[in-house]
Each structure stands twice: as structure tokens, then as C-alpha cells.
Amino acid sequence: MTTAASGALIGNGEAVALTAVPVFQFPDFRGRVIGGVAEGGHLKALFGWESGGPRTLTAVIGHGATGRIEVFSSPLPSEFEAITPDCPQAHMFEREIAEQFGTVPRGHPWLRPVRDPLGHGDFFSVSGEEVHEVAVGPVHAGVIEPGHFRFQCHGEQVLHLEIVLGYQHRGIEAGLRGGPHRSTLFQMETAAGDTCVGHATAYSRAVEGLAGVEVSATAHAVRAVALELERIANHVGDLGALAGDVGFLPTAAYCGRVRGDALNLTTLACGNRIGRGWVRPGGVAFGVEGPIGTGIVNGLRKLRDDLRSGGGLLWRDSTVLARFEGTGPVARSDGESLGLVGVAARASGVERDVRAEFPYEPYRTLALGTAVRESGDVHARAFVRWLEVEQSVAYAQELIAGLPSGPLRSSPGPLRADSLTVSLVEAWRGEVCHVAITGPDGRLAAYKLVDPSFHNWSGLALALRGQAISDFPLCNKSFNLSYCGHDL
Amino acid sequence: MIKIVRARLHQGHQTTTYPSQVPRLPERFRGKLELSPEKCPDGCAECVDACPTGAISGAGRADLKLDLGRCIFCTECVEACPVKAIAYTSEFRMSARTREALVVRDREAVLAEALDRKIRGLFGRSLKLRQVSAGGCNGCEVEVNALSNVVFDLGRFGIQFVASPRHADGLLITGPVTRNMKLALEKTYAAVPAPKLVIAAGACAIAGGPFIGMSSVHDGARSTVPVDLFIPGCPPHPLTLLDGLLRLLGRVEGRTGLSSHQDRGDPNQA
Secondary structure (H helix, E strand, O other): OOOOOOOEEEOOOOEEEHHHOOEOOHHHHHHHHHHHHHOOOEEEEEEEEOOOOOOEEEEEEEEOOOOEEEEEEEEOOOEEEOOHHHOHHHHHHHHHHHHHHOOEEEOOOOOOOOOOHHHOOOOOOOOOOOEEEEEEOOOOOOOOOOOEEEEEEEOOEEEEEEEEOOOOOOOHHHHHOOOOOOOHHHHHHOOOHHHHHHHHHHHHHHHHHHHOOOOOHHHHHHHHHHHHHHHHHHHHHHHHHHHHHOOOHHHHHHHHHHHHHHHHHHHHHHOOOOOOOOEEOOEEOOOOOHHHHHHHHHHHHHHHHHHHHHHHHHHOOHHHHHHHOOOOOOOHHHHHHHOOOHHHHHHOOOOOOHHHHOOOOOOOOOOOOOOOOOOOOHHHHHHHHHHHHHHHHHHHHHHHHOOOOOOOEOOOOOOOOOEEEEEEEEOOOOEEEEEEEEOOOOOEEEEEEEOHHHHHHHHHHHHOOOOEHHHHHHHHHHHOOOHHHHHO | OHHHHHHHHHHOOOOOOOOOOOOOOOOOOOOOEEEOHHHOOOOOOHHHHHOOOOOEEOOOOOOOEEEOOOOOOOOHHHHHOOOOOEEEOOOOOOOEOOOHHHEEOOOOOOOOOOOOHHHHHHHOOOEEEEEEEOOOOOHHHHHHHHOOOOOOOHHHHOEEEOOOHHHOOEEEEEOOOEHHHHHHHHHHHHHOOOOOEEEEEOHHHHHOHHHOOOOOEOOOHHHOOOOOEEEOOOOOOHHHHHHHHHHHOOOEEOOOEEOHHHHHOOHHHO
């Protein structure tokens, strides 16, 4: 294998001068991406950018075992040997680079645009006797975001699912150049609107890293309370939706309501059900002191009791278990090679969790266990959520009980020029990765957002292989991925 | 089975009192904004400069206005104002039939009027909607979904989200209408049989939200289809959505709640 030197090693949210990021020639760059992942690293981001000068290709590899994040670059060639055949984690990133820069990764197995559904070209097709195609979307039957799904089926059995997204593309990354702007924080909050706290925290930590500002212990704790409330609300909602999809109405009804209870606790603290305006660069806009904190602690206790009563039915009902178990399995080896993150990874036995691998405050001092299952099926993805809700409830309560007093917010000030930072946050779906790069004027020269869904949509496609097409809604809910988080 | 029954007893009755009673929302809830232009120091434009979506204009006493359609309820103006001339209230009711009615100048209420009698006769007791997310971030979508849970229980008013535009009486649109969703939105609108209604829910669908002016979006539903009801928020609270829908159908009127059309109305409302 390669003998190329490694990249710059930084901590989560730490800034580094661009001059300290090694620039390799492409063959060495390619070798280092493959080598870094082979050593057990995870490709967090791989992206092209340009800011007045020549086009640059930058890779970000997380080494969970050491908690270090490796960053290195290369000039972006107009044509290059694709990394994907030797490192499948790169497959979506290389498609994205080809789409954005017109470059050609030679030997990429499926070089289709990532965010141009109308210019997608031919779909992958399977031919043979009784093989047929089913096309769904972009407008779906439920109240959800748009995307197009193309199934190649033999009878009921799905041979292949191609997922075509991009309908939701709002151009957030391109709009960030020259920022931060007045609207930047609010675009981050709505990058994937159900992950408002996750993206706002990742963005705020990136700004704080580049500005070199210290955030108070109070603000760190409040942000974690906000993040865990977001996780609780979404996980509970997903458990209800999964119950609904197998026709188990008691849990569907109770979880729909209990999810609302978590959102109402978020409203109690910040005035908005999904946490808009709560997290700010430099800290938080609202605290959880006094009666607000007591209200959240008590509310969480009641929520947990209600969930155990109404949600716990899932794990005892044979009709539910018959639909959950063995449906939509993703093998651990596939989860690793695709670079799945979050709940989907942990349900396949891949212990990937920013809170444990790349912890920042308060996760560094107050650790949180990682919930893992091995079976990789719908049941595992549901049960990981169940375990995580219990953990998050206890964690948020503990944070509020030990809430340090201090300022909620400090002023970040100007960003360091010609620098780069990587900010990782474990949001409810999985890791959110923000890479911020500043130019000589201290403004953003490039900003890369990687929502967990960008990694995980391929996992859903894989989960459907060999499954009945009628199980698609159930498999889809078990991942519950973001369309706009992918399309940004 | 006995466990399911026990869980049912544990969960109890959860449906909101609205519209027969107006529920109290938490103190920090960021609902409709109120302006006190009389407090504005001459020439001050702190709020205008702070607003990320250009929702405020005319600051400095003369003609202070806030457009609830552009507003993303983010607190920037409230924090920037040196004299507390802009304040949040816990008022969740703020939908309107016209774009102009969303522009507030003081402490007046913003409450949508009902459809005319003939259309109400068609949809007043049974309204089926198809939802289209056209660049929505899943913030509005999850709150629209919440309308169907046991707390808000939209079905008790005869309002329902259906799977096909062919089964629908109208569209509820979220998102700023991205370039890539415009065609799908046009086709979905065309597929709804006339007469049809369009509801724009959330700041993005009304005016583009935090993405206003960006080249890959069309700044809201009006770019593509005519809109009959605007429901502000980022995202709108489910009660804001519910209130807007009920007012459109003439099921709720005035500030205190129930409609004078009760005689035509729903027995469940009593």
C-alpha cells in the first residue's frame, strides 16, 4: 500500500492554519485516503473548493480510536483515478465533486449527478423475464419531503433500488462563500430542519474554533440538553411511525403524542418547538436555569414513564416483532465499507458515535454509553433508538441537575484568516460534519456540510436488496433520512 | 391485550382544548410579534439591520412595519432593539388570506377571514389536502404531521391529508419552491380537480424564509400557484396551522374562538 505521509491531525472543533494542511500530489492523496480508511478511519468529508486560486481537493478522515481528525489536500485534477473502487466510502463524495466541478473520476462505478434529478440520465436497470420497474416520487403519498425512488423488481422482490435526490437543493454551501452572513445561522438551522440543534451546534462550534473564543460550561451544558431533547423527540416520533407502518396503532398514537411532549419541553426552554434560535455562535440564547430546568427534568420523567408504557408494547407484541425482525438487514461489513453513521451504523454493530469518539464538552467530562445492536435490521434500528431515548433522558436530567452557573453567551469576534476547522456533532440521525475554511480576509472561502443522510441513503438502498417492495415504507422509516440534509 | 388496555388507561385523554378554549403556551413561546412604534428613537434602524430576511421596514418612528410572512421568529430584532419596541407575544393565531394582511404595524390581531359561503358549502365540513414539500426543511412537515396526532386530531374537523392530488380539494405547500421542485409542484397543482385551494405554510412557502433571494429558490409558493391562505412561522406551531385551517373554513372566528357558523358546524366542537 501507500507510504504517503499522513495529513494534519486536529481535534474536533480545533482550527488549523491552511499552511499546516499538507498538500499531496493526487496519487499520494488517493493513497492516503485509502490508507487512512484502511487503518480504521472514517471518511467524514471529501470535497473540492476554489477561492480565487487553483481548485483544491480536501479530505477529512476521522480516527475514532485516537479522537484525532486528519486533514490533507491535493490540487483537484480535471481527470483522476477514482478512489471509490478501492474505498467505497468515497462514492457519493466523488459523484458530488464530478457534478460540481466537471471533473472525471475515472473508473467510478456509477457516476450520476447527486443533486440534479432532472438531468440524472438513465436509471440502473435490470432486464429479464418478469422483471419490472416501479417509479415513486418525487411527490410522495405521505407528508414528507420529495425524492424519486426507482425499484427494479422481480415480482414482489426488489433486486435494486436507485435513489434519486436533489429536488430540495437550496444552494446553502454556495451561498456561504464570503460569509458568515446575517442569514447564515438560520440557514444552518434549516439545512435539515429536524436537526436544527445539531447543525446549529456544529456551525457554532466551527465559528468558535476559527474565532478562538471560549464558550462557558453553562452554554456547553445547555447545548447538550438541547441536542438530547432533539434526539428524544425524533427517536420517539420514529418509534411511533414504525409502529404505524406495521399497523400497531396503540404505540403509533402514544408516541406521536409523547414526541410532542419533548417538543413542548424544547418550547419551554427556547420558545420554539424544534429549537430554532436556541444555539448561537458563542453560546446559547436561552438558559435552562430555575423553574425552566425543573420543568424539563420533571417533564422528562413523565415522558419516560409514558414512553415505557406506550412504546414498550412494541417489544412484546408478536405481530410487531414478526415485521421488524429480519426486515431490511444491513451487514456490519457493508455498514463499514459504505461509511454509515449514527443509528443506522450502530444498529449494524458499527460503533460510530461522535459523543464517544470525538467528544467535546460536556460529553468529554460526562461520558455517555453507545447503544449498539448487531442484527442490522428494522428491529435493531428501532431498538437502538429505544435505548438512546433512555440514555438521553437520564443524561439531560443529569446535566440540568449539575448545571454550572455562568454566562450563556460570549461574543465570537472575527474569524482567523487562512484557516480550517472541522466540527463534528452527533445529531439524532448521526454525525453532522461541518468544515469551514477562511480566506485571507477572514471570511468564509468554502464551507462544507455533511449531513448524516449523505452517508446513509446508500444504506437504505442496500437494505432493500432482496426484500419485498411492500416493506419499503417500513425500511424507509427505520432509516428516516433527510432529503434536504442530503440536497442542502 | 391486557397490557395494551393498561397502556391506554395510563395515557388518558390528550386532545387539545382548542378551539373551544384557547390553550396557554409557555412564557418563552415566540408567537406573533407586536410593535410599539411610538417607542422608536428617531432614525434608529437597529432592527432593520439585524433582521436576516428583510422583514422589517420603516424603522425610526415614521412607518415601522413587520412582515410576518417574511419573519422567521428568530429573536434578532428583539435583541437588537434598544427600547423594546418589538416584542414576542404568546399569540399563536396569525394566519391571513392575503399577503398584505401579514404586515403588522402595532398590536393589532392578524386573523384570517373565512372563504365565501359557496366554497364553504363545498369544503366546510370535509377538506382533503395534498401536501407538497417544495424545498421544505422538514420543520414545517413535521408540524403538519403533528396535526394528525391525538393532540391536535385534525380528523375531528373533517380535514385530512390524502395520498394523491386526485383525491384532494387543495394543496398545502411548504418550502421556498426550489428550482428542482417547481415542475413537480406545477404538475401536482394541475392534478387537483377544481375548485381548489392552496395554503402556504411557513416562512419559506410564504416568502422564501431564510433562503429569500437565493438563486436556486423561487421565494415561495406564489411564484408558481395562487395562494388562498398564508400561515406564518418557522415552523408554524401546530395550533397556528390548526387555527388557520379552521378560520379558512369559517369554523373559528374572532379572538375568543368558536364560530357563529356553529349551526352548520361540527357536533364534536361543542
